[in-house]
Every structure is written in C-alpha cells, then in structure tokens.
Amino acid sequence: MSSFVSIVRDSEVPRSRPAALVLLRDVISTRGGRVGAVLVGVVLALAFLGPLVAPFSPTALVDSPFSTPTRAHLLGTDMLGRDGLSRFLWGGRTLVLTAFAATMMAYLVGIPLGAFAGVRGGVLDIGAVAFSDIMLAIPSLVFVLVLIAAVGPSLSMVAIGIAAVELPRVIRIFRAITVEVAALEFVEVARARGETTASVVFREILPNLWTPLMADFGFRLTASIVLVSSLSYLGLGQAPPAADWGLMISENQIGLTIQPWIIVVPAVTIAILTFGVNLLTDAFARRIGRSSATPRG
Amino acid sequence: MNPLLREIVFRLGAGVLTLLAASALIYLGVSALPGDAATAALGRDATPQLVEGLRKQFGLDRPVLERYGNWLAGFVRGDLGHSLPTGVPVAHVIGDKLWNTVVLAGVTMALLVPLATILGAVSALRPDGIVDQSTAAITLSLIATPQFVIGAILAVVFAVWLKWLPAVSLIDPSRPIFARPSILVLPVVTLLAAALAQSVRMIRATMIEVLDLPYIEAARLNGIAAWRLVLRHALPNVVAPAIQVLAYNVPWLLGGVVIVESVFEYRGVGLTLITAVQTRDLPTVEALAMLTTIVIVATSFFADITVILLNPRLRRRA
Numbered sequence: 044m045s046s047f048v049s050i051v052r053d054s055e056v057p058r059s060r061p062a063a064l065v066l067l068r069d070v071i072s073t074r075g076g077r078v079g080a081v082l083v084g085v086v087l088a089l090a091f092l093g094p095l096v097a098p099f100s101p102t103a104l105v106d107s108p109f110s111t112p113t114r115a116h117l118l119g120t121d122m123l124g125r126d127g128l129s130r131f132l133w134g135g136r137t138l139v140l141t142a143f144a145a146t147m148m149a150y151l152v153g154i155p156l157g158a159f160a161g162v163r164g165g166v167l168d169i170g171a172v173a174f175s176d177i178m179l180a181i182p183s184l185v186f187v188l189v190l191i192a193a194v195g196p197s198l199s200m201v202a203i204g205i206a207a208v209e210l211p212r213v214i215r216i217f218r219a220i221t222v223e224v225a226a227l228e229f230v231e232v233a234r235a236r237g238e239t240t241a242s243v244v245f246r247e248i249l250p251n252l253w254t255p256l257m258a259d260f261g262f263r264l265t266a267s268i269v270l271v272s273s274l275s276y277l278g279l280g281q282a283p284p285a286a287d288w289g290l291m292i293s294e295n296q297i298g299l300t301i302q303p304w305i306i307v308v309p310a311v312t313i314a315i316l317t318f319g320v321n322l323l324t325d326a327f328a329r330r331i332g333r334s335s336a337t338p339r340g
Numbered sequence: 341m342n343p344l345l346r347e348i349v350f351r352l353g354a355g356v357l358t359l360l361a362a363s364a365l366i367y368l369g370v371s372a373l374p375g376d377a378a379t380a381a382l383g384r385d386a387t388p389q390l391v392e393g394l395r396k397q398f399g400l401d402r403p404v405l406e407r408y409g410n411w412l413a414g415f416v417r418g419d420l421g422h423s424l425p426t427g428v429p430v431a432h433v434i435g436d437k438l439w440n441t442v443v444l445a446g447v448t449m450a451l452l453v454p455l456a457t458i459l460g461a462v463s464a465l466r467p468d469g470i471v472d473q474s475t476a477a478i479t480l481s482l483i484a485t486p487q488f489v490i491g492a493i494l495a496v497v498f499a500v501w502l503k504w505l506p507a508v509s510l511i512d513p514s515r516p517i518f519a520r521p522s523i524l525v526l527p528v529v530t531l532l533a534a535a536l537a538q539s540v541r542m543i544r545a546t547m548i549e550v551l552d553l554p555y556i557e558a559a560r561l562n563g564i565a566a567w568r569l570v571l572r573h574a575l576p577n578v579v580a581p582a583i584q585v586l587a588y589n590v591p592w593l594l595g596g597v598v599i600v601e602s603v604f605e606y607r608g609v610g611l612t613l614i615t616a617v618q619t620r621d622l623p624t625v626e627a628l629a630m631l632t633t634i635v636i637v638a639t640s641f642f643a644d645i646t647v648i649l650l651n652p653r654l655r656r657r658a
Contacts, residue, residue, distance in 0.1 A: 177361040180637055184595035185613075185629050192617045192625040193370045193380065265484045273599055276488045277614055292492050296603075299507055303496045310492045317484040325480060 066254060070326045079322025086316040090135030099126040101133040101286040109295075109302040119302050121295050127305040130286040134309060137281050138288055139316075141202050142267035148206035149263065153213030154252060158244045160214065161221025171218060175211035183208040183270060188279075196279040205270045209263055220255050221248055258331050261324025265317055272313050288313055348645060355641045360412075362633045366626055367411055371404045380620035381424035394425055398623075411626075420627040423616070430627045433616075434609055436513065441608035443517050445597055447524060448531045449586070456536055457582060460543025461570050467548060475544075479537035487596050491530040491603035498526060509604040527600045534596070535589050542588075546581040550574045580647045587643030591636045 070076040099105055104124045105116065112119045118127030160171035178186070187204035194200050224230065225248065233247045274280040275289030283290065288309035295305045378394040379386050395401045399410070414421060420430035463472040482490070499507035509523035517524065550556065551574055559573050601610035609628060616624040 173361070177358060177365060180358050180362050180591075180640075181366070181629065181633050182591040182595040182636070184598055185632050188598075188613060188617045189366060189370060189625055189629045190373070192620055192622050193373045195380065195620065196617075269484065269486045273486050273488055276486075276599075277602060277617075279617060289488070292488065293602075296492070299495060300500050303500050306492050307496050310489045310496075313489050314481075314485045314493070317486065317489075318481050321480060321484040 066257065066327075066330060069330050070323065073326045073329070075322045075329075076326030079319045079324075079326060082315050082319030083323060086135065086312060086319065087139065089132070089312065090139045093132030093135060097126075097129040097132040099129040101125065101130045102284045103129075109298040109305075111302055112304055118304050118308055121291070121302075121305050122298055127302075127308075130291060131288070131305075131308055131312075134286040134288045134291055135312070137198060137285070138268065138271055138275065138313075141198055141280070142205075142264060142271045145202040145205035145267045145271065146209065146260070146263045148202065149209035149213050150256070152206070153210045154217045154249070154256070155244065157214040157217030158221045158248045158252070159240070161218040162225050162244055162248060163240055168218070171214050175215045178208065178211035183266070184273065187270065187274065191274070191279050197282070198280055201271060201274050201280045205267050208270075209266065213259075213263070216255070216259055217252060220252060224248055224251050254331070258324075258327045261320050261327060265320050265324065268313075268317055268320070344648070347648060351641055351644055355637045359634060359637050362637075363412055363415070363630055364408070366629050366633075367408050368404065370622070370626065371407075376400060377424055377622040380622055383620065398422060398424065398427070415627075415630065420631075421623045423621050423624045425621075430624050433624055434612060434628075437608050437612055440511060440517060440606065441597060441601070441610060444524065444527055444531070444601070444606065444608060445593060448528050448535070448593065451528065451532060452535055452539060452589070453582075453586060455532070456539035456543055456585075457575075457578070459536070459540045460582075461547055461575065461578070463540065463544045464547030464551060465566060465570055472544075475540060479541055482533045483537040483541070485534065487530055487534060487599045488603050490533050491526065491600055494526050494530055495603070507604075509606040511607045513607070523604075523606075527604045527606055530600050530603070531593065531596050535593055538592070539582075539585050539589060542585040543578060543582055546578050546585075547574060550577045580650050583643050583646055583650075587639050590639045594632050594635065 071080055102125060105126045106120045106124050108120060108122050108124045110116065110120045110124070112127075116126050116128065118131055121127055121130060156171060160168040183205075186208050187201070190204040190207070191200055225243075230243060230247050233243055238246070271280060272289040275287045276293045278290065278293060281287035281290055283294070291309045292306050295302065299306060376395070378391045378398070378400050382390055382394065399407060402410075411421060418431075420434075422428065423430055423433050459471075459475055463469075463475045466472060495507045498505045505522055505525050507526075509527055511517060511523065512520075547570075551569075556569060556573060559569055564573070597608065598610035598613055600606065601608045602614050605611070609631075613625065613628045615621075616628065
C-alpha cells in the first residue's frame with residue numbers, strides 16, 4: 044500500500060487528476076494493457092451497439108426451437124425458437140450496466156465511510172472495521188442470495204446486494220490508504236490550520252484517492268461482473284423474456300447437445316470481458332507496483 | 341494460563357463473536373427488509389388469511405428479537421428451523437445432499453493442495469521461465485472467469501464435442517457417488533480452475549520471497565541442487581502461508597460449489613440453496629447461509645491455529 048502514497052508524494056502537484064490520466068496512458072502503452080483495453084472495448088461496443096444492429100427482435104419467435112446456425116440465423120435459435128444472434132446482441136447491456144451501477148454504489152458509500160473512519164478513528168473506525176470483518180466471513184454470493192430470498196429477485200436487488208458485499212472490501216482498502224495519506228505533512232498542516240474532519244476528508248484526503256481508486260476499480264468491476272452474470276445465470280437477475288448473456292446460457296442448457304452455439308458464444312464473450320478487465324487491472328497493478336492477485340471472496 | 345492455550349481461547353472467542361454478529365446480520369438484517377418470510381413463501385397465492393395463518397403457525401407474529409433468540413438457540417442445539425411454507429425441518433431438506441457436497445468440495449481441496457504447491461514451487465524456481473510464463477498466462481485468464489462460464493464451456497467441449505464425460509452429473513441416490521466417478525470430473529475441474537489460479541499465484545509469490553532469504557543463498561552457495569533447495573529448504577517455510585492461502589480460498593470455493601452444482605445439476609446443498617432462493621423459502625436460505633459461515637469461520641480458526649503450531653517462533657511468543 045505504501046506505493047500509493049509514494050505516488051502521491053512524488054508527483055509535483057499532489058492533488059491533480061491529470062496524474063491519474065498519465066497513469067492511464069502508461070497502462071494503455073503496455074502490451075497487456077493494450078490487449079485488455081481492446082478486448083474490453085470490443086465487448087462494450089457489442090453490449091451497447093448490439094441492439095442497434097440486431098436483425099430480429101430479441102423476443103420474436105422466428106423458427107423452430109434449437110435450430111442449428113444457418114445463413115438467416117447465424118447463431119441458430121434458442122429453446123423457444125427466438126433468433127440467437129439477436130438475443131446475443133441484446134443481452135450484454137444489462138450485465139455491464141448492472142455491474143457498473145453496483146460498483147459505483149459501493150464506492151459512493153464506501154470511500155467516504157472508509158476515509159472518515161481512517162481520519163477520525165475512534166468508535167466509527169472500530170465499527171467500520173468490525174462490520175467489514177463480519178461481512179467478509181459470509182461468501183459474497185451467499186449473502187446476495189439471502190437478500191434476494193428476502194426481497195425477491197430483480198435487477199435492482201442484484202445491484203444493491205452486490206454493492207452491499209463490495210462495501211466492506213471498499214471500506215477496508217480506502218480506510219487503510221486514508222490512514223497512510225492522513226499521516227502526510229499536508230494533512231497535518233490542514234489540521235493545524237483548524238480544518239474540520241469533514242473538510243480534511245473532502246479537501247485533503249479524497250482528491251488523493253484517485254490513483255488507488257483507478258487501481259481498485261478493475262478488481263471491483265470484475266467481481267461485480269462475475270456476480271451479476273452468475274445471478275442472471277441462476278435466474279435471479281434479469282427476468283425473462285428479456286435477453287441476457289447469463290440467462291441465455293442457463294435457459295438453453297437443456298439443448299446443449301443439439302445447439303451448443305447459443306451457449307458457447309455468450310459464455311466466451313463473458314470470459315473475454317472478465318479477461319480483458321483483468322489484463323487492464325494487472326497492467327495497472329504492475330505500473331503502481333502492487334501485487335496483482337485478485338482480491339475476492 | 342499457558343500462553344499458547346490463551347491464544348487458542350482468544351481466537352476461539354473471536355470466532356464465536358464473529359459467528360454471533362454474522363447470525364445477527366443474516367437474521368435481524370433480513371427482518372428489517374420489506375416483506376416477511378410468510379408472504380415471500382406463499383408468493384402469488386398469498387391471501388391475508390393464508391399469510392396470517394402461516395405466520396401464527398411458525399411463530400412469525402412474535403417480536404423479532406424473540407424469534408432471533410429462538411432461532412439462535414435452535415441452531416446451537418442442532419435445530420436448523422423449518423422450511424416455508426411446507427414446514428419440513430431444514431435438516432430433512434438438506435438430508436443426504438450434504439454428503440454429496442462434502443465429496444465435491446473434499447475432492448477439489450484434495451487436488452488443490454498438491455497441484456497449487458507443485459505449480460507454485462516450479463513457477464517460483466525459474467521466474468519468467470516457460471513454466472512460470474505459461475502458468476501466469478493461464479491463471480490470469482481463469483482467475484476472474486465466472487465458474488458457470490467455465491462449466492458451460494467445459495460441458496460443451498468434453499460432453500458435446502468430445503463425448504468423453506456426461507454433461508450433467510445426476511446422482512443416483514441408491515448408489516455411492518464414487519461408483520460413477522465420471523460425474524465428478526467436470527464439476528471438480530470447474531471448481532479447481534479458478535481456485536487453482538488464485539492459489540498458485542499466492543504460493544509462487546511466497547516461494548519467491550523465501551528463495552530470496554539469506555539461508556537459501558547460503559545453501560545455494562554450498563552447491564545444493566535447485567530441486568533439493570526447493571523441496572528440503574524452502575518448502576517447509578511455505579507450508580504456513582500455503583495453509584492460509586487455502587483457508588482464504590474456502591469462502592470462494594463454497595460460493596463456487598453453489599454455482600457448479602447448478603451448472604451440472606449435481607444434487608448437493610448448493611442446489612438446495614438455489615431452489616430455496618427461487619421459491620423464496622427464507623428459513624432454509626438463512627440456515628444454509630449460517631452453515632456456510634460456520635464452515636468458513638471454523639476453517640479460518642483451524643488454519644490460524646495450525647500456523648501458530650507450525651511456527652516455533654509464534655509458538656513461543658504466543
């Protein structure tokens with residue numbers, strides 16, 4: 044973790060966002076980072092532009108169920124006879140958006156909370172650390188499943204549940220970094236100047252969390268993508284008849300031996316997405332000099 | 341009191357406290373959410389009369405703290421509560437499926453430990469060598485891939501295209517699982533894929549650190565062969581971190597079991613959990629979540645104790 048602080052210390056203007064942009068450029072210039080960026084870019088383009096070029100409606104019945112690929116239906120049809128390619132082109136958006144929303148919610152709550160806990164110490168700090176430790180003893184997937192069983196399955200519940208399991212991890216990381224940043228001179232000066240805790244957090248600490256945020260973002264996003272797609276696969280996320288990559292795999296699994304294409308293509312696409320994000324994250328970690336093992340749980 | 345014993349008692353206390361807090365989170369946290377177990381379990385059939393009857397029958401009309409106390413007391417006695425709306429004891433719902441899950445997780449762990457250690461050690465021996473680079477490339481691609489994706493792709497390749505293995509792992513309850521070991525292969529490989537990726541990375545990193553220590557340098561200068569250096573001199577110092585790595589993998593492995601059992605229709609507790617979530621059988625879901633947490637806290641407790649016992653310095657200081 045000390046490396047984050049050294050970056051803060053080394054840069055001439057400690058609180059500038061451009062330092063983070065320079066970092067981004069450095070990452071893209073490595074081979075792994077470039078490949079990762081291209082893979083992620085392709086899948087994102089597919090997810091967001093796909094619906095515009097889909098040849099059929101994702102819910103229209105066009106042929107008999109589980110027809111193998113033909114010129115008219117490049118990925119064949121699914122278990123109800125809907126066009127596989129169209130459903131594939133429609134099916135990425137919810138995954139990407141839900142994963143992104145969950146990550147953002149966890150950050151919006153977790154970073155200020157972690158920063159306050161780190162600066163303030165005391166009961167708030169103990170409480171935040173204890174909460175994180177308890178949450179980390181329950182597997183992410185199981186915790187989200189409990190929430191869904193209580194409130195009922197829906198995409199927004201999936202996003203909230205994932206944000207809830209990411210929250211303790213975000214608090215932990217940003218609390219630890221805050222403790223380090225808070226020991227630096229400019230924070231001490233700010234305190235000596237008589238700045239309030241809130242002012243220290245928002246004016247001195249938070250602007251310095253851009254680099255760690257960018258390094259952490261990939262980990263959080265990957266974990267969210269894995270959870271969102273897994274819950275969709277289990278039939279607890281996107282409700283049918285809407286198209287979704289995770290759901291496509293489970294609803295067509297019964298026809299696996301006749302029509303594997305409609306399973307293979309979304310599966311490989313999800314794998315490409317997580318691999319791409321992981322390559323980018325790895326390139327970031329190397330650039331910052333942090334161990335690149337994916338934190339998860 | 342013996343300092344070692346004191347350390348063990350302290351960790352045990354911490355574990356019990358964690359479990360208590362987790363149980364409060366699972367039970368009280370959920371009861372603070374909108375809706376209740378009876379309404380959820382009845383779903384569309386819920387009429388006010390039916391919901392009221394079910395609530396009375398299962399004591400859901402009692403104050404929440406009282407219900408939590410009863411639930412917790414039941415758990416300590418081994419009573420896991422009752423499934424809703426059928427009222428079947430959760431222990432019966434789980435029944436023989438627990439053994440199937442234990443087999444799946446156990447076989448995976450039994451393969452994970454030696455494979456991770458060997459691959460990690462070999463990769464560390466020549467950092468950036470062929471083994472290291474290919475292992476790194478494979479782990480990087482597997483580490484973040486959802487298990488259902490790995491499972492689905494493996495099923496297509498090995499069951500549909502190559503026709504070597506069954507695509508679903510249906511268990512005949514009248515025969516032992518090991519009578520048809522082929523049904524275990526794909527679920528275990530799927531679970532291993534990502535767990536192995538994570539463990540190899542961490543063991544490799546520890547091994548490289550250990551190989552960098554002065555005593556290894558001294559042994560190297562004495563002309564000891566590389567393999568012997570790793571096996572005799574470095575490996576014993578990697579055991580403790582390796583145990584922690586594996587304990588760290590347990591929560592993730594348990595989450596993975598849920599997914600993998602669903603992918604291969606493997607009749608285990610994970611599949612029971614998913615069914616319970618889909619039918620919104622909250623008591624069963626809560627009981628299974630609590631059981632999972634107990635397993636995780638217990639593993640991390642035993643891992644900590646083993647690490648202390650293995651390390652003479654910690655043993656004395658503790």
